[in-house]
Amino acid sequence: MSARYPDKVWKFFREPKRAGRFTDGRGVRTGRAGTPASHAQLQLQLRMSGDGRIEEALFQALGCPYLIATGAWLCAHVTGRRGESVRDLDGQAIVEQLQLPAVKRYCAVMAREALEAALDAPADTTPASAGTGNDDE
């Protein structure tokens, strides 16, 4: 419970499902929004089937609870849908879903950017990523 955040945002922030990145990068497309300099980053990874359906999505975020919640919401929203059907995701839908206040609308913008970048990215062909996935450091 938090008096400062909408319940949905709080739940996504405290228990973000689909956080992390794929340990096996094959077939994974990665999109990013934000830069280290802007001090807010969102990464979205999509594993897509041959027919363009998003089988699984993972996110990572450096930012406020709204951004983390946006990442988690985005993953839940796109999973199981066709990539092309979510490409035109309405930013306003995110704002409404997560009750983003005016100063946090950039989270919706970043979500759109990361999604578009991921859909446009080439699928990874390396057998396994160097990262250790969801573990700490």
Add this chain to the structure above:
Amino acid sequence: MIYLDYAATAPMREDAIEAMRRCLGADAQFANPSSYHAPGQAAAQLVEQARERFAALIGAQPGEIIWTSGATEANNMALLGGAAFHKDRGRRIALARTEHKSVLDPCRQLAGQGFKLDWLDTDSEGRIPPEAVESALKDDSLLLSAMLVNNETGVVQNIPEMAGLCAERGVLLHVDAAQALGKLPLDCQRWEVSMMSFSAHKFGGPKGVGALYLRGKPPVRVQPLVFGGGQERGLRSGTLAVHQIVGMVRAAELAEAARESEFQRLAGLRQRLWKSLREALPRIRLNGSEGAQSPHVLNVSFEGVDGEALRADLTGLAVSSGSACTSEQAESSYVLRAMGRSDALADASLRFSFGWPTTEKDIAEAARQVIATVRRLRALAPDWEEAA
């Protein structure tokens, strides 16, 4: 909930509550201390006794104490009132960017009235080096304002040294001591400060009361900001809140009596928390000065996390970033930025502050929660592993 935000405000000491309770009781002295009749005079006597006792604690004479509604008012009075009264002595005011807003804002107001502000640069530990003071003080400098203990970092400035430099040049020295009473020994007379501000609720007294020390010899004067009624020798009109003053002074006496032992105890707690965090978490940074530090504040910046997320996730811990007064705004701590921290580091900072009720168990639990949260958030961040 573990409360580690004593620099924002502290719980009142039981004895101080009891002293106030007596003033608020049905059979007690509720009269207006400005009233001529016996109950009024009894109330006035309580105020004057409190004045004597408070003066004795800070090395001052009773006539040098003006009661105010808090440190913010005392700082406003010292700066706006002092500058207005002494404007013929000079038009420059020296101060650091790490001062409290209740010093910065009145000074900025003065800047709009033709005063010139000379900024004192601090080093990366937040200390104002004597060279900075020497170069900032000019022929027409009127006033230097410096805080004894910084509210965000706990860094202590060398006030006696500054006082010496000011005295040589005939510059008034105002000291914001809101965070200092009960932590450091205070001696207004010996230090040769011109003005010093106090706040009761930082040392176990009630909110809404404070004091301004105004040096009697040589006399330092201020132009009043509040007129009408002539209380406090005309310098601060308004019915005196007897219970507030009594509560403040009782708390000050208790804080002062426990000062030395509390200093040692809090220094131990602070060291312990810092050590726990440092051993568990790479790439964290202390915002303070080990050589000049009040033990009641530990300020730490954490790389690789967002400040808002950090504070939001610490649901079991009452800590703050920056001062409580600025917490409505999203901007990162201007104090840490003035010490050279990046926006990101200034934002991803926590101020832990300790008080007399703080225990070792509180510290251990706080460390556990902070370590867990920082690890969780770093794991969520896209670039953390690469950067580590």
Add this chain to the structure above:
Amino acid sequence: MIYLDHNATTPLLPEVREAMLPWLGPHYGNPSSVHRAGRLARQAIDTAREQVAALVGAQPGELIFTSGGTEANNLALGLADSLAGPLITSGTEHSAVLEPAIARRQAGRQVVILPVDREGRLSPEDLAQALRPGALVSLMWANNETGVIHDLARLGGLARQAGAIVHSDAVQAAGKLAIDFAGAEVDLLSLSAHKIYGPKGVGALLRRRSVALPPMQRGGGHEHHLRAGTENLAGIVGFGVAAEQAAARRERRAAHARALRGQLEAGLQAMPQISIVAPGAPRVDNTCQFIVAGFHSEALLMALDRRDIAVASGSACHAGTGKPTHVLLAMGYDEAAAHGAIRVSIGEQNSSRDIDDFLAALRDILHQPRPAFAAGLFGA
């Protein structure tokens, strides 16, 4: 002790005291802190803001908590510095209005101090003549010494029609008279907690949102950036409860005070040396000021004090200065008469017996051998 000095200050109501204590003890958060302790404190302040606003028919968002009525008046008068017109006030205002006005006159601002008649009333014609666009008019709702009520509906309306902003010091009116800020012809209104059985050290200024008020105390962004400083938490909570009680008990208190004052004035009228001040003007029910011819009020106060009776001469703030009250001088009384003024202000705990005892004590003192109380002895 018989306490008949409720315009100086009132005893705390037990309900107020009980409401305050938790905020001195277990609930100690800083209302500006974002953690739970801080939010709890913030909520308590919000509740008090609603309670105080409700007493005078205002919106909570229109209220700025201050350290008392004096600060509220000073804050309101600061508006004059950003207006082009004159600062207009009356000669019977509280010194917390008159002194900031005089300080501004000394700083070169145009300040008009309007005369009043023998009953403390202002003439609308005088006001109309002084009005200019961009003026700030400050007129108290009820006078602290005489109890005389200004006709704010008429005077304020006149001023606002002429483009002035109107402030009223309602410190002595709140809780005694029905005040509806929303419908009143004022833009700014000062209140004090300790005059309505609340704690000392807390007050409020109400301001219409259309009024751009410059802050007086800076640094921290509290109270809509109009009044910096950590809030007097327990004091504000106490103010809220006192305001709630004042609203609930207002009519009962007024009727009680009216009955006792009637009794008092009937007794006073039987004493040939005594004349009541402003008997023909509308006055708040609890206040009666009178002049004892040939006597010096300080001597009378002292003699009453020895009998354990607490009354005042004029304002508490003037006590001990040796100067007669400016209010009576402004009403046309000469210094000798003004020196003989006594103010009785009745509170809810007073009884008819208190009034009888007071009258008996006064009769007794007045019948004692004269020299000790002769005005000349005290250097009128």
